[in-house]
Amino acid sequence: xxPRGKKRDTKEEIIEQTILKKxxxxxxxxxxxxxxxxxxxxIVQEGAYKAIKNSDSLKYVEYVETWIYRIMMNEIYRxxxxxxxxxxxxxxYAELEVEDTYENLDLKRALDSLSVKxxxxxxxxxxEGLKLDEIAYILEENLSTVKSRLYRGLKKLRCKMxxxxxxxxxxxxx
Amino acid sequence: MQDNYYKxxxxxxxxxxKPVMDDKAVFEMxxxxxxxxxxxxxxxxKKTFKGWAIAASVxxxxxxxxxxxxTLAYTxxxxxxxxxxxxxxxFRNYKYEDERNVADxxxxxxxxxxxxxxxxxxxxxKTADEINGEIRDIANKWIEEFKSNMEExxxxxxxxxxxxxxxxxxxxxxxxxxxxxxxxxxxxxxxYTIDLKTGKKVELADLFKxxxxxxxxxxxxxxxxxxxxxxxxxxxxxxxxxxxYPEWNFKEITDDTSFYINKDGxxxxxxxEGYVAPAYMGTxxxxxxxxxxxxxxx
Numbered sequence: 001x002x003p004r005g006k007k008r009d010t011k012e013e014i015i016e017q018t019i020l021k022k023x024x025x026x027x028x029x030x031x032x033x034x035x036x037x038x039x040x041x042x043i044v045q046e047g048a049y050k051a052i053k054n055s056d057s058l059k060y061v062e063y064v065e066t067w068i069y070r071i072m073m074n075e076i077y078r079x080x081x082x083x084x085x086x087x088x089x090x091x092x093y094a095e096l097e098v099e100d101t102y103e104n105l106d107l108k109r110a111l112d113s114l115s116v117k118x119x120x121x122x123x124x125x126x127x128e129g130l131k132l133d134e135i136a137y138i139l140e141e142n143l144s145t146v147k148s149r150l151y152r153g154l155k156k157l158r159c160k161m162x163x164x165x166x167x168x169x170x171x172x173x174x
Numbered sequence: 175m176q177d178n179y180y181k182x183x184x185x186x187x188x189x190x191x192k193p194v195m196d197d198k199a200v201f202e203m204x205x206x207x208x209x210x211x212x213x214x215x216x217x218x219x220k221k222t223f224k225g226w227a228i229a230a231s232v233x234x235x236x237x238x239x240x241x242x243x244x245t246l247a248y249t250x251x252x253x254x255x256x257x258x259x260x261x262x263x264x265f266r267n268y269k270y271e272d273e274r275n276v277a278d279x280x281x282x283x284x285x286x287x288x289x290x291x292x293x294x295x296x297x298x299x300k301t302a303d304e305i306n307g308e309i310r311d312i313a314n315k316w317i318e319e320f321k322s323n324m325e326e327x328x329x330x331x332x333x334x335x336x337x338x339x340x341x342x343x344x345x346x347x348x349x350x351x352x353x354x355x356x357x358x359x360x361x362x363x364x365x366y367t368i369d370l371k372t373g374k375k376v377e378l379a380d381l382f383k384x385x386x387x388x389x390x391x392x393x394x395x396x397x398x399x400x401x402x403x404x405x406x407x408x409x410x411x412x413x414x415x416x417x418x419y420p421e422w423n424f425k426e427i428t429d430d431t432s433f434y435i436n437k438d439g440x441x442x443x444x445x446x447e448g449y450v451a452p453a454y455m456g457t458x459x460x461x462x463x464x465x466x467x468x469x470x471x472x
Contacts, residue, residue, distance in 0.1 A: 012211065012214070016207055019203075019207065020204075023195055023200065023203060024193075024194050024195060027193060027194065027195045027199075028190060028191060028192070028193045028194075031193040032190060037193070037196075037199075040193070041195055041196075041199035041202070041203075044195065044199070044203055045199070045202055045203045045206045046206070048203050048206055048207050048210070049206035049207065049209060049210040050210070051210070052206075052207050052210030052211055052214065053210035053211075053213050053214045054214075055210075055214065056214070106182075107182055107183070107185075107186040108186065108189070122183075123190070126180075126183045126184075126187065127187050127190050127191070161182070
């Protein structure tokens with residue numbers, strides 16, 4: 001007997017398995033930028049399609065997770081560029097019915113005030129638990145650039161939140 | 175104080191992690207994954223190389239080119255005389271080079287000389303014209319494509335060259351080698367065989383008795399060779415006996431299938447990249463043993 005069938009396309013399979021395992025983390029990353037379920041789902045679907053179609057260009061299967069993140073992030077950025085996603089400003093936050101604690105809303109607001117890439121670095125590091133060199137690969141940037149994004153971002157967050165905190169205290173005091 | 179912010183980040187993480195894709199969106203994503211798979215396959219099958227120009231093209235070109243220059247050295251060495259009637263000369267050169275783009279195109283032309291037999295001379299002339307026309311069309315198409323790709327980003331490299339692979343008493347075969355690299359490398363071959371006794375271009379069917387089932391016999395032999403090769407070497411893949419994508423499986427050779435006759439007089443069946451195997455397998459040739467064809471040969 002001869003062996004059945006052809007050899008499997010392992011890269012494609014690994015990419016597919018990774019997407020099926022991690023799609024919610026791409027989705028929430030997209031949500032944090034586009035603030036809209038339909039757009040976020042569209043980003044993940046488009047990213048998944050591109051990843052599979054270009055699976056031959058994944059050189060090292062060890063990097064499959066960061067490789068897919070890179071595709072997804074590019075998809076998010078592309079969407080932010082082409083479609084004028086309504087950026088949520090301070091005013092619209094006031095209209096949002098939020099059950100969050102003040103801290104949560106403040107942080108969300110503070111994160112949105114960062115540059116898109118600074119925000120990506122902080123979210124990938126603290127919410128997705130990625131290492132800085134992995135983040136550098138995803139953003140196609142130097143490690144040092146990513147580090148300075150992280151420090152700048154955190155500093156700005158602190159500043160912003162101190163500001164909100166003070167305003168919040170004033171509000172509470174009234 | 176600092177710790178406080180990390181704590182808030184931690185707290186917000188829960189909030190951040192709340193969104194989940196609904197079933198409909200996940201289903202649509204799976205459909206898109208299948209679409210990606212299909213398009214990837216048809217891409218490598220149809221060999222469209224509007225590809226992703228990546229840095230790897232440079233490496234590829236370096237790896238592949240030495241192989242080609244070997245045949246170049248061979249063909250440039252002398253102009254072969256074919257049955258003292260057909261000759262191959264370089265009809266046209268097209269060269270271009272800048273930092274990112276290299277084209278090195280050699281267009282061969284079959285010419286005919288004197289022949290005592292007028293009919294053969296006339297037929298030979300017609301055959302040569304026909305082959306030359308086809309070769310020029312191919313070369314022009316490749317050059318046009320190269321020119322339009324040059325405006326795009328990345329590296330583009332094409333090379334066209336030829337080789338005389340058979341020059342026996344009976345047959346002569348000209349092989350046109352077309353290579354391009356833009357991200358990934360791609361090579362295709364065209365074969366033109368002339369019967370020196372008649373001056374006619376030889377089609378595969380001409381070699382066999384009328385009504386003989388040569389396509390089936392050759393195809394079955396190719397399948398047998400494919401299976402043997404795959405069993406012997408795990409890195410070899412042909413599209414055969416695949417249940418997942420049965421429409422891709424090699425079934426039978428056609429009138430358009432390329433072939434040539436090698437020095438030993440064996441028929442060699444040739445497939446361009448992506449026809450019977452994934453593109454990374456390159457161009458593929460199968461030598462069909464004489465003993466299975468002897469009964470049906472004309």
